[in-house]
Amino acid sequence: MPDAPGLELIRGEIEQHHPGAVLDTSFDRGQAALVVDPAQIVAVLSWLREAPGQEYGFLSSLHAADYLPAAPRFGVHYELLNRDRVERLRVKAMLADPAADGGDAEALPEIDSCVDLFPTAEFQEREVFDFFGIAFKGHPDLRRILMPDDYVGWPQRRDFPVGGEPVRFTYNERNYG
Amino acid sequence: MEVKRQKAGDVPLGERTTMRERQLRARNMLRGDLEGEELERYVEERVVMTKFDQMLGWARANSMFPLTFGLACCAIEAPISIVTARYDLARFGAEALRASPRQADLIILSGRVSIKMAPVVRRLYDQMLEPKWVMAMGACSSSAGMFSNYAVVQGADKFMPVDIYVPGCPPRPEAVLYGFTKLQRKIMGSPDPGWRQRYNANGSEEWARGGPRSEPSGEAAEAYERAREQIAGGPGATGEPVGA
Numbered sequence: 001m002p003d004a005p006g007l008e009l010i011r012g013e014i015e016q017h018h019p020g021a022v023l024d025t026s027f028d029r030g031q032a033a034l035v036v037d038p039a040q041i042v043a044v045l046s047w048l049r050e051a052p053g054q055e056y057g058f059l060s061s062l063h064a065a066d067y068l069p070a071a072p073r074f075g076v077h078y079e080l081l082n083r084d085r086v087e088r089l090r091v092k093a094m095l096a097d098p099a100a101d102g103g104d105a106e107a108l109p110e111i112d113s114c115v116d117l118f119p120t121a122e123f124q125e126r127e128v129f130d131f132f133g134i135a136f137k138g139h140p141d142l143r144r145i146l147m148p149d150d151y152v153g154w155p156q157r158r159d160f161p162v163g164g165e166p167v168r169f170t171y172n173e174r175n176y177g
Numbered sequence: 178m179e180v181k182r183q184k185a186g187d188v189p190l191g192e193r194t195t196m197r198e199r200q201l202r203a204r205n206m207l208r209g210d211l212e213g214e215e216l217e218r219y220v221e222e223r224v225v226m227t228k229f230d231q232m233l234g235w236a237r238a239n240s241m242f243p244l245t246f247g248l249a250c251c252a253i254e255a256p257i258s259i260v261t262a263r264y265d266l267a268r269f270g271a272e273a274l275r276a277s278p279r280q281a282d283l284i285i286l287s288g289r290v291s292i293k294m295a296p297v298v299r300r301l302y303d304q305m306l307e308p309k310w311v312m313a314m315g316a317c318s319s320s321a322g323m324f325s326n327y328a329v330v331q332g333a334d335k336f337m338p339v340d341i342y343v344p345g346c347p348p349r350p351e352a353v354l355y356g357f358t359k360l361q362r363k364i365m366g367s368p369d370p371g372w373r374q375r376y377n378a379n380g381s382e383e384w385a386r387g388g389p390r391s392e393p394s395g396e397a398a399e400a401y402e403r404a405r406e407q408i409a410g411g412p413g414a415t416g417e418p419v420g421a
Contacts, residue, residue: 146293147292147293147327147328148292151292153327155326155327155328160327162326162327
């Protein structure tokens with residue numbers, strides 16, 4: 001895990017190669033994270049993977065989060081790992097919701113796919129697409145992976161209805177019913 | 178056919194006799210020991226009169242073949258625990274778990290049914306032969322329990338008929354056994370299966386072609402055609418799924 005100054009050094013180096021790519025850094029509870037411009041995500045990931053001294057060669061996880069009501073709304077998180085130094089680095093790309101503010105309700109947030117860099121990302125990007133409706137441009141086979149193919153909606157978004165039937169416990173009935 | 182009349186009590190042991198003959202023989206054997214009303218009552222107590230339906234229900238209830246089938250954590254309680262020596266489902270005549278729905282007549286829905294699993298469960302149910310019974314075991318398969326969300330069917334009775342619900346999360350094996358004996362009592366009553374019509378679950382077994390009702394379901398017919406085409410070197414012969 002790079003420490004806080006180490007994280008700033010990484011940011012500085014990325015600035016030299018890809019100006020404007022790093023929007024922010026955060027170092028919280030010993031975890032280092034870079035907030036990256038989504039348009040340059042593949043460039044930054046490939047630099048972190050290839051550059052001497054960095055060599056984060058393993059994408060240990062790719063996942064997303066919905067930060068509603070914050071804007072930009074969606075975050076795609078890349079957890080990188082260097083297995084020689086056992087150092088972890090989180091890369092975040094924040095995506096705005098194109099359907100917000102009267103936009104096309106069917107439009108999906110888009111980001112470049114990193115399957116060419118990390119083949120393991122193929123299924124994980126499909127999962128993110130499945131649950132959050134984030135489209136990965138350049139993904140070889142972007143379709144649902146866990147939900148049925150004919151499922152409608154993006155169930156892990158925060159505005160997705162919980163659904164089902166309300167469970168009525170005795171306690172709730174007595175106190176709030 | 179000639180009916181051979183014989184005096185009751187003269188028939189040698191081991192020979193096949195009618196109920197009436199045995200009844201009279203029992204009375205003969207007791208002649209002298211019991212008299213009058215006592216004798217009548219003694220004989221009545223030793224003879225069981227029943228209807229064929231009741232006997233059939235009794236036989237069905239006491240020789241159940243549960244399907245070896247588990248959905249989630251409830252599967253640890255049933256069918257795994259209840260067949261062990263400690264709980265011993267064999268006491269109720271159901272120790273023979275069958276691994277094929279064709280040979281089973283009870284399916285225990287042991288756990289939550291996800292929306293992707295639901296068609297599979299329904300297919301298993303359809304493949305079981307009549308008469309068949311369903312036990313929804315635990316809160317999840319009865320009502321989705323705590324899984325009030327997008328991935329889980331809100332109660333298995335949304336898509337298939339359920340005969341008995343066992344509450345609990347998970348139910349103790351004793352509760353499953355209690356539910357099982359309740360189900361046995363239900364079976365002995367020969368309940369009318371007509372209510373399953375609302376689930377299209379009557380006569381929904383898939384039959385092999387040429388069987389007594391050679392009308393396979395749509396899916397089975399498709400799979401059959403696909404297999405034929407592959408054998409014959411048709412469009413599916415390259416190994417690619419047809420229609421993908």
